[in-house]
Amino acid sequence: MSRQPRSLSDKVVFITGAARGIGRATAVALVAEGARVVIADLDGELAATTARELGAGVGFVQLDVTDHPAFTASLDDVEQSTGPLDVLINNAGVMAIGKAEDDSHERAYRQFAINVFAVMHGTREAIHRMKPRGSGHIVNVASMAGVVPIPGAATYAASKHAVVGFCESLYWELRGTGIDLSYVLPSLVNTELAAGVKRTRAANVIEPEQVANEIVAALKVPRLAVFAPRSMGRITKVTGLIPRRLGDKIMTASGSDHVVLDSLGTDGRDAYEKRVAASAPAADAERAGR
Ligand SMILES: NC(=O)c1ccc[n+]([C@@H]2O[C@H](COP(=O)([O-])OP(=O)(O)OC[C@H]3O[C@@H](n4cnc5c(N)ncnc54)[C@H](O)[C@@H]3O)[C@@H](O)[C@H]2O)c1
Numbered sequence: 645m646s647r648q649p650r651s652l653s654d655k656v657v658f659i660t661g662a663a664r665g666i667g668r669a670t671a672v673a674l675v676a677e678g679a680r681v682v683i684a685d686l687d688g689e690l691a692a693t694t695a696r697e698l699g700a701g702v703g704f705v706q707l708d709v710t711d712h713p714a715f716t717a718s719l720d721d722v723e724q725s726t727g728p729l730d731v732l733i734n735n736a737g738v739m740a741i742g743k744a745e746d747d748s749h750e751r752a753y754r755q756f757a758i759n760v761f762a763v764m765h766g767t768r769e770a771i772h773r774m775k776p777r778g779s780g781h782i783v784n785v786a787s788m789a790g791v792v793p794i795p796g797a798a799t800y801a802a803s804k805h806a807v808v809g810f811c812e813s814l815y816w817e818l819r820g821t822g823i824d825l826s827y828v829l830p831s832l833v834n835t836e837l838a839a840g841v842k843r844t845r846a847a848n849v850i851e852p853e854q855v856a857n858e859i860v861a862a863l864k865v866p867r868l869a870v871f872a873p874r875s876m877g878r879i880t881k882v883t884g885l886i887p888r889r890l891g892d893k894i895m896t897a898s899g900s901d902h903v904v905l906d907s908l909g910t911d912g913r914d915a916y917e918k919r920v921a922a923s924a925p926a927a928d929a930e931r932a933g934r
Contacts, residue, residue, distance in 0.1 A: 661736025757927030796904030840913030846898035
């Protein structure tokens with residue numbers, strides 16, 4: 645029996661990392677559904693511009709998601725000014741690339757602080773708020789990197805595997821609470837995060853709007869794993885069944901074993917990597933103070 649799609653009209657939705665990219669596209673799609681959207685982003689100026697562009701009533705807040713007390717305070721402010729939190733979309737994320745042997749603990753920690761620990765903190769905060777009301781939806785943006793190998797982005801892949809593992813377990817804890825949970829697995833998306841990465845057929849590059857549409861669909865009819873494009877779900881099932889040696893051959897024949905590493909040193913990539921290095925001020929300060 646198919647479930648009746650939910651209305652998103654008037655729902656209070658807080659989206660992290662929504663000044664640009666997938667978060668922005670999701671905010672646009674949710675505003676079109678009549679939701680009351682709050683854009684949170686480290687780049688406060690861009691968050692303000694994006695909110696203005698999306699129309700009256702769209703809120704914004706400058707937030708470093710690795711600053712957990714500030715994250716909590718932002719959610720408190722939104723609940724006081726706009727209403728109880730209906731949907732939290734933990735979307736903020738960064739991808740630093742390079743060979744694992746050249747990575748530093750500082751860089752790895754930064755990625756985990758944003759991609760994993762902030763997602764866990766936001767999720768805990770959302771549960772505390774939603775559980776007493778017996779309703780709400782938490783959406784954590786992972787990546788196909790959470791289920792397939794991404795040579796040249798091993799630390800990023802590890803962080804996204806962590807999000808998938810967290811959600812697969814949490815799903816069972818949330819059963820019967822009235823809180824829905826989804827994790828999102830986009831393939832390569834045309835945003836700054838993918839700067840410099842060659843657009844090959846094997847890379848399956850999609851637009852942020854496609855991811856946004858899948859997120860909106862999952863909010864209307866809840867499901868746990870949200871692939872974008874949807875066909876990646878079927879492909880992942882099939883590739884999981886093929887023998888390792890054949891999988892390795894497909895990986896090398898398609899160029900997927902070096903496509904990310906090939907983008908190292910390109911102009912767009914360098915600019916993005918500089919942004920990533922300044923993406924977790926609170927986590928950096930915490931580490932430096934130790
Ligand atoms: N682009 C892709 O190919 C792709 C593929 C799969 C998954 N994803 C995931 O989608 C999510 C969004 O990525 P995107 O492609 O839109 O990237 P993006 O770089 O276009 O946007 C990410 C946004 O997050 C913000 N941000 C970064 N650190 C932050 C922090 N500490 N606190 C608050 N905001 C912060 C940035 O300022 C930026 O506006 C990420 O979790 C990413 O891992 C992206």
